[in-house]
Structures are given as structure tokens and as C-alpha cells.
Amino acid sequence: MSIELGMPRLSKRDFTSDQEVRWCPGCGDYVILAAVQSFLPELGVPKEDVVFVSGIGCSSRFPYYVQTYGMHSIHGRAPAIATGLATSRPDLHVYVVTGDGDALSIGGNHLIHALRRNVNLTILLFNNQIYGLTKGQYSPTSRVGQVTKSSPVGSVDQPFNPVSLALGAEATFVARVMESDRPLMMDILRAAHEHQGTALIEIYQNCPIFNDGAFDLIKDRTQQDARLVRLRAGEAIALGPQEARQVLVRTSQGGLEFVSVEHADPAAVVVHDPTLEDPSLAFALSRLDSPEMTHVPVGIFRSVSHPTYDQGVREQVSHAISTAGGPADDAALQSLLLGGDTWTVG
């Protein structure tokens, strides 16, 4: 969409609603809200053309705080509602805001189908690995053994890896970022905006009340370097401080492993390319992840260009209309009502 001449330059303030933000003090959602509000003016898009659709949960209160159109819907269903909106209104920029419980538990079905269809949506999945709004039960991303109100002796549920799940569901754009990594978040939001189709951004978000410190290992500057795998297109995937640099190589078994730079076969070093049509490398990267957070890749895993669902649907309609010589008029409707087999009385 082009920037209209004479459109006033918008600022973060223009995207801030008059509603009092009601997340707990210290909640990671504040940081994400501020980042998104700062990012939106950069798009050069009129704020009336932006829509936030959310489900239920702490993160899903998000639309109330952004001065655009918004809908706080029902638990898990935001991707379905957004599909109806985005398909019928190509002029809009539709964002879905959801959490790990909303997107991956009650709404898992809608999420995977939005991804495989490739509807033009940006999905912000706030993952805090806990149910916050219902006061602290384990979520589908909580680690095995996590003690919560509903798992007093530890959860036995195997968690989802949201990035692996999205890739398995044919997602065309998948990224992950820490809430606190503002520069990377801005880069990813920008890339997601440019992407045609469903963009899924998993945002690690700290819940200070029910799951505080879930991401400390990768937030901690002293640990971060050894654990955080920054995916940068065109660069070798590397880890660790300069003096103990490790690079990612393909093993002879077809897997991936980090080895020290000096032992690496240069031909086997993996250079990140999110545009690969084959999603297997992106999937392998997502599997570096573990509950112990030994290696946590962040950045854009995959960004490929595929036909979008909404455009395909609209093209079928517009093709039918143009083939018929233009929009249906009264005569066309009359002939539809009459059908092919009529008789006349009187």
C-alpha cells in the first residue's frame, strides 16, 4: 500500500488508546506493546487500516490499548475471525495477538489451518509458558515437570515447540524473538509486515507473577552468548563468545551440531537462508531448542513466498465476475432466481 501524500506523520502517541493498561507491573506485555506502538507509525499506513484481533488471555487484552480498530474475541478463535476479515478486506493490515494457551491449546486447530492456508495475517504469539489470566496453570509450552497450581507434583505434558509446530503446519514465515530484544523485534515486525501470507512471530514473554524468570537463562548477559543462536540471513550460524566461537555444521547423519570454529569443516558450516523452499533446515534449527535452553535460536527461521489464501479466494470471485461481464445487476440476479427450468401460469 502506498503512502498517501499529505497524510500526517503518525507517532507512537497516535497508536496509543486512552484506555488504562491493566497488565501486572513488570509484565513483559508492556514491552511488546511499546515496541508495536513504536513500530506502527513506521509503516506509513493510516491507523484506520490496521486491525488487531485477539483471543482470550492476558496478551489478548492488547487490542484495547492500540488506537486502531480491534476485536477482543473468544478463546482460541482469533485466527478464524481474522481469516474472515482479511479475506474479505484486502485493504486492511490484520494482526492477531495471542498467547501460548490461546494459540496452541484451545485454538490450536485454527492456528495450524491459518498457517497452512497462508492467510495474509501477522500472528504475535506471546509465549510465557504459563496460563496467566486464569492464575497459573501449566500451558502447552510449559516444560515437563513444571510445578504449577494444576500440576502440584509437576506437569507430565510434553510441550509444543511453537516454531516446529508452525513449520510442520506449512508456515511461510516463522520467527522468534525475546520481548526485551527491541532491535530484533523491530526487524522481525518489519519483515512480517512485508511478508505476503501468514507470519507467525513467537515472542518469549516473562510472566512475573506465575512463571517469573522462565527466560532468565537467555536474558542473562553472561549466559546469553553461550545459548542464544542469532539467525542472520547470509551468515554462518554461530554461537558463543569470540574466544570460544562455535559454528553449526551438518553431521554425517544429516543432523546439526555446534563445533568449535577450528574443528569445523568449512564446507559443512551452515549458512542461514530463511528463503529455502525446503523447510527441513528451518525445522532442524527449531529442534536445537530444548527445555534446558542450551541452544535457543532467535530471528527469522523461514520466510518464503507462496500464494496467499485470501488472494486466491478473491481471485476466484473476481474472475467469475469479470468472466460474466461485470458485477451482477438485477437482470443477472433475476436469471439466477429463474434457473434453467421454468413454466408460466396464466
Place this chain on the structure above:
Amino acid sequence: MSSKPTEPRSRVVIRFAGDSGDGMQLTGDRFTSDTARLGNDLSTLPNFPAEIRAPAGTLPGVSSFQLHFADHDVLTPGDAPDVLVAMNPAALKANLSDLPRGATIIANTDEFSARNLAKVGYAANPLEDGSLDSWHLHSVALTSITLEALSAYGGLTRKEKERAKNMFALGLLSWMYTRPTEPTEVFLARKFADKPDILAANLAALRAGWNYGETTEDFTSSYAVAAAPMPAGTYRNITGNVALSLGLVAAAHRSGLPLVLGSYPITPASDILHTLAGLKRFGVTTLQAEDEIAGAGIALGASFGGALGVTTTSGPGLALKSETIGLAVSLELPMVIVDVQRGGPSTGLPTKTEQADLLQAMYGRNGESPVAVIAPQTPADCFDAAMDAVRMATVYRTPVIVLSDGYLANGSEPWPVPDVTDLPDLTVEFATEPNGVDAQGNPAFQPYLREPETLARPWAVPGTPGLEHRVGGIEKADVTGEISYDPENHDRMTRLRQAKIDGITVPDLDVDDPTGDARVLVLGWGSTYGPIAAAVRALRAGGAHVARAHLRHLSPMPANLGDVLRAYDAVVVPEMNLGQLAMLLRSRYLVDVQSHTAVRGQPFATTELGAVISQHLEEVST
């Protein structure tokens, strides 16, 4: 034309019955089309198993199609067939109990083998053991005569030739009832345009069937049913599902809104999805959703964006959509939900009819969650009901549930096609300007400031500058739409949402009481219209004074309904459930209506209702 004598008949009910794979629905459809063209009034009742192909020759695999046609106004598909075409022993066994003695049976003797007889528990061949002596039996070797007639078609397998036996049966019945076969010939030519061999075989079988009637001595005369006097107009035959689809398209056209359907396949509603999927030329978008919930979500998302959002389903799907409908109640956005009811609970009887979703439609959501509910009463009436649903949804910004059912969906009748320019104008206006001021006195948009007349809130669609606002399922403050947990506000909003639905303009209930002195009123809703009207007509023909009315709007109910109910000594309410409307009427109007119920998966028989009403007539006169 036939060289044998032709006898006049006023009305005829024919039932074609065979295996699910025998093509009985197609045979019935074609006979119906040819009959409609002759100007008879008619009504049809397809009846088929939920299984696509149950084991051949078994009772669960029997599929039938009943057609009632007459030289006068027809209200039902008929209680009892005058003619049964039984393509195999299972078809005979499954349908014989509906057949009055003296009726005609045309049986395909080729299928009455020892093996097929045993499959359905016949110890002896009923065509030969005299057990059918009270009926007029024509034993016809349908399969072998068809094969013989097609002996010249060397390019076809025996199986392909056998498949044409339904056209032989159609040809024979067309001869019997002096129906033209040309329209079917044209139809076949279109259907098998790419398969000239199959086309030739079907045409030959059709002609062979006709010639069989004309030449064999078994059939001594044919019958003619004169055209029915019908109001002037151009007619087509239409099923409820097609009429409903066309009503939605016409309403979208007259409202200026694009139609967006979110739907998940479910019997018996899927034909609406199929029909609308073929109407893209009318700007119709159909999205086959991942589940029932998503179908409703897609519709609501589209409505939020300014489209006419529609979702179609049957009872189990309505249950899944209920949370989304509740959200639409809270958002106060237009949405049309079509529930083509079937037998329940749970999966129930997918291909059979029932009216047991009334209370689910009225109350099947959490919280006080009122919606508008409308029920079409005949297949063709589904068109008008769909248009009226769209009117209520768009004018009052509310979800509207249309309660059709399996009988209306698949049944058909002649429909006088309306002139498009006579259809109601449903033009919609979106909000474009701020409608209030904020605390500082600046122009502001108040998404829950209502129009005083309708109590509808403004429909401000994304993309409209200056009207950015948020809606959601949390209770909203009156006028501003901000989140509110204030007790007084919740009480006010709950009552406002109810008052909005109660205030929807619906016509008064029309009572049909020709003598004006009836003491018994028969009140129905939905698809029981035909059987009730037919039963009442029959009683009046016998001199009875009885009044009849049919509820189209279940929510809100017509303003005069209470007065109507109180004006009679007895109010009989027949329903295909266990008394759901009766319960509503009793609780709302404190009138002890007499409930008559049946849930057999079939429409009421006229005679059954006649007997029930007679009993009430006797009671009030003693």
C-alpha cells in the same frame, strides 16, 4: 400419446424406492421436473440413509423419493403412496407398511432372488406367495428387460447397462401418468454429453420403459392429472436448501453487501455451501472452514469488516458455534446462522428431519444472550425467510438464526419466482462520522450509542478514518463501549440487548379461521405448516370449524400472539420435538396449550394430525 385409455386422477402419490446406488433420487427428481412442467402442484420428500452405500440389498440401504402431485393446491408430500416402485425386496419390505391396501406396486422381479429375499428375512417370495393380494401388483423384470433393450450396445459392460434400469422405471411411470419424457432426454443429453454410449443407453432404457407400458397387457390404462389452478406467474421447482441459498444471495444484492459464507460440511446443510460456492459471479465468497467454530468465526470476522457474514450448519454444528454467536450478541454485529435441523441428540439421525433445536437456538448460549430466530415453513418459503433474516441482522445488528430442517432442505415445491425489483430494499449505511463528543468536548465516536428507534449501535467498519474503536466479549459501558465491570451498567446493557431483540419489527400473527367462530386453534411453526394446513383443510371439508396459525418469528414473537392464544378454548401445538414451543408459550403467556409431538424423523402425516385435532374439537364441544 398412448393408444390405451387414459383415466383422469385428481391427485397421485408415487414413491420410488431402491438401493442407495439405484439412482432413486435422480429418478424422483426427473419425474418431479417433468410433472412441474405440466403445471401440477406438487410436494416431494426424499428419504435416504446417512450411509453413502450401505450393503446392497439390505434394509439400511433403502433410499426412496416420494412425490405428491395434483390438479389442486398441494400442501404435503402425501401420507401414503398410491404407487410404490420397489427395485428390490428390501425396498418392498421397508415401504410396504406405508402402502394402503389397493395401492399399486411395481416390483423389479429380477432382484427377488432367493439370496436377496433371505437378506431381508423373506422366507418366501412375496411376489408369488399371495401375501400381496390386497395390492395391485405389477411384476416387471426391470433389469432383464433393460439389458435386453440395450443388447445392441456392445460398448457397455453389463453393469453399465444395468445401471440404466432406473431410466426404464422412469419411462414406465412417465407412460402411466402421461408425463412427457423430452425434458428428461434433454437433461440426459447434458449430463452425459461426454459419454455418448451411456447417453444412448439411458435414452434407450427410458424409451423401453415407456414402450413397455404402452405395449404389455399388464398395464391397461394410463392416468392423467390435470394442471392445478395456480396464481399467474413464472414458476420453477425448488428445494429448501436452494431457496435459502438464493434468498441469501438476493438479500446481499439488495443490501449492497458482499456475502461471505464460513461453513463446515454437515448433513443436511451442505447443499447450501455447494450452491453458494457456485455463485461467485454474484460476489459470493465461500470459505470451507476447518471446523464449525471457525465457520462462525469467519462469518463474524467478515461482518466486522462490513460484509454480510453467514454460517450454515445443522444441530451439532450450532452447538459448536454457540460461543461465537454469544460474541456476536455482545459485539452487536449482523450475522446470519442457518441451522438445518436434523434428528438429535448428538449425531442422531443425520438425514432425517426434526424440530428439536428450537430451545438451543433460543437459549443455547451462556449468559442472557438473546438473538432473533425465524423459521421458514415450506421449501420455497426458505427464500423469504433468508431475506427477512438478513433484514433483521443488518437493521438491528444482531445474530439471526434461521431454523430450517431436513424436510424443508431436501423437499421441493413449485415456486413463483419473484421479480427482483419487487424484493425489499435492504440498503445498509455504515457509520462515517463521529456521533458524539468526548470529555473534552471534541468529536468522538461512541460505538455503543444506539439509534433510538431500533436500539441498534452504529456499524463502523475498519478503514473508516476517525472511528477507530475496539469491541470485544467483555461487558462494555453503555454508549462508550469501554470495558466496564460496573454492576448497574451490566444490568442496563443486559436489558438493552434484550429490548433490542424484543423490539424487532415482525408482522402480527395471521389467523386463518374462515368461519370466524372456531374454538380450537392449531398453531405450528416451521416445516409442520404443510401437514397442519392439510389436516385442517380436510377437517373443514368435513364441516369442522377450526382455526390455524403458523409462527414464523420465534424471537421476537408477534405482538398479538398472547391475544390470539387467549381467544380460543383450546390451542393445539404440533411439533417434531417433545414440546419446545409449547413450553415457551405456556411460560410466556400462561396459556395451557395442548402439545402434540412426534420425533420419528419424518414429517407429520396429515391423517395423524387430523385425528389429534378432531379429538380436541370433540373435547371443547362436550
